[in-house]
Amino acid sequence: MAEGIAAIGECMLELSGQAGSSWRMGYAGDTFNTLWAMRALSPGHHVDYVSAFGDDPFSQAQIAFFRDHNIGTAQSPVIPGARPGLYAITLTGAERSFTYWRSDAAARQLASDPAKLEKSLENRALVYFSGITLAILSTQARLTLLNAIAAERAKGCHIAFDPNYRPRLWADAAAARGVIAEALEVTDIALPTFPDEEMLYGDASPEDTARRLERAGVAEIVVKNGDQPALISHYEKLESVPATHIAAPLDTTGAGDSFNGAYLSARLLGIPPAEAVRRAHRVAGAVVQVRGALAPFDFLRTAFDR
């Protein structure tokens, strides 16, 4: 039985917590943040982060960090001379913005060996990727990745996708729309964020986003909207679920990604979409109370089970 979970993308070095005099270094990246939550909340599953890594001390420490938390790297290549990307979080209140140093990161070569990539995605219950995963790849590498995902999907694996639009990673909005349309063709569960979709497509409401993704053929959609209700479309039936109110958020980095990890973990447990969203809101509410994208596993589990 296919029991594995794989997330595909780029995990960077993360600098967080600039409120004090020194920065704290961690590891984060949208798809990794989601997998982190799944590692905490899906204990019965083997989980792998599928990427490409360098061979410098920071890459080695990153892989060791994964291993210490029981996160594998499947057949991800290690590229001699390459190194990880880096980003820093700037906070305005609790709202995050990012500065990146990532244009030559090892992860850009995650599809450099198509046979290894296919092998990395084998025997999965769920494969997760995002618009950021696609934005960092060349046209050829994107094609290799989408073909590998489609092949695994044809064997019965569920594919989850967050468009996670980051304008700076794309040549222009039309390029992003074109590639995201291709990704939606192989997507079973789409987890967009309304302000991103509003920016990229001009959607007037979360309902507009949900209906547009239904027309693209996606059966299960959750449109996140920060501290506003999330909108579920499950086989075209809409349902709105209020968010968890957090009185004093500290850092919103990773909230959407952790929401995704909790939602997908709940769905793998057979929990219906509305209850899965309630749990996901609680987990996202926990993550905004810590600095950086990752919260401790116990903290995530308590929020998920409460």
Ligand SMILES: O=C(O)C(=O)C[C@H](O)[C@H](O)COP(=O)(O)O
């Ligand atoms: O921007 C990127 O490329 C990253 O991966 C950095 C961050 O860890 C996530 O973007 C956080 O994502 P949110 O859950 O939307 O706060």
